[in-house]
Amino acid sequence: MNSLALPRLALTAGEPAGVGPELLIRLAATPLAANFIAITDRGLLERAAERCGVDVRLLDDDGADIQQRPSGTLRVRHVALDVPELPGQPDPRNAHHVLATLREAADGCLSGRYAAVVTAPLQKSSINDAGIPFSGHTEFFAEHSHADVVMMLASPELRVALATTHLPLRAVSAAIDAPSLERTLRIVHQALRSKFGLAQPRIALLGLNPHAGESGHIGHEEIDTIIPVMDTLRREGMQLLGPMPADTAFVPAQREHYDAVLAMYHDQALPVLKSEAFDRTVNITLGLPFIRTSVDHGTALDLAGTGKADPSSLIAAARMALDLVARSKSS
C-alpha cells in the first residue's frame, strides 16, 4: 500500500435482519478518511440504502488502493445471502452467510488485504438456532486466529475489560482461575500501553462477590484467586488496584485512580458503560493479531427496517479502528 492510500477497513454487516446493513449505509455517508469495504450481500445493502433514504454508490472491490473516497461511496466484497432478509426476523438459514463474512474479514486482515475490521451486530441466537455453536465475534476471531483475547468496551470516559465474556452466570466463578486471570491482565496491560499510549497503566480489578467478598465472609474468590494474582503481577511492577466492590468502583471519586477496570463478568460493568455512553462506546478485541472494533449495541430488531437506528457507535468504532491503524504504523 502506498503511503497516501486510505486504510482499507473491512466492514461486516452482521445479522441481515438487524440494523447492521442500515448502519453500514450511514457509515458510508460519513466523511471519514477510510476506504470502506463492506463484506456482505450487495442486494442487502441496496435495500438498506432504500429503507434509509440514502443515496449510496456501491462499487465492486477490486483490491486497488484509493487516496480519496467521495462521501456516499462504498466498496463491496459480495458474499451472497442464502435467503432474502426480513427486517426484524432473523432467519437461521443465513447463519452460514454471516460466518462466511467474518471468515473473509479475519483472513483478509491476517493476509494484509484489510488494515482492520469493524463489525456490525449479529444475532448470536440465530446462529445457534442453525445448530452452530457460537458465542460471539470475540470468541470466533480468537479461535480463528489461535489467540488469547480479552473483550474491552471503551467510551471516551471509561474503559472496561472483561475477565469472562459470554458465559452463564453459574459458570463464571469456575472460569476465573489464576492462569486465565493472569493471562487476561497481561493482555490488558500490554494493550493499554500499545493501543492507548499509557506508559504506566493503572488497572482496577472488581471483586466477584458483593463488597469484594467482605474479607471472606461473602465468598472466597477474592482471597483464593484474585488477590494472589494481583500480588504476583504487582511484584513485576504492574499498577493494580482492588479488588474493588463493583457497586462503588464507578463513583467519580474512584474513577480518577484508574485507567481501566477489569470486571469479572459481562453484566457486572457493561450496564454502567451502556447506560452512560451507549452512543459512543466501542467494543475492541485485545490480543488478536489484527485490529477489530465493533459497536456496543445489538441487532435492535425492533428498529430494523425503519432506517432510524443511530449509527454513532459504529462511527465511533470506525474512528477507533483508524486511530489504532495509525498508531500501529507509527510504532
Ligand SMILES: NC(=O)c1ccc[n+]([C@@H]2O[C@H](COP(=O)([O-])OP(=O)(O)OC[C@H]3O[C@@H](n4cnc5c(N)ncnc54)[C@H](O)[C@@H]3O)[C@@H](O)[C@H]2O)c1
Ligand atoms: N457486537 C455484536 O454483535 C452484539 C453486541 C451486543 C448484542 N448483540 C446481540 O444483539 C441481539 C439483541 O440484543 P439486545 O436486545 O440485548 O440489545 P440491543 O442493543 O439490540 O437492543 C437494546 C435496546 O437498545 C436499542 N438500540 C440498540 N441499538 C440501537 C441503535 N443503534 N440506535 C438506536 N437504538 C438502539 C434497541 O432498539 C433496544 O431498545 C442479541 O442476539 C445479542 O447477542 C450483538
Ligand SMILES: N[C@H](C(=O)O)[C@H](O)COP(=O)(O)O
Ligand atoms: N458483549 C458485547 C456487548 O454486550 O456489547 C456483545 O455481546 C458483542 O460481543 P462480540 O463482539 O463478541 O460479538
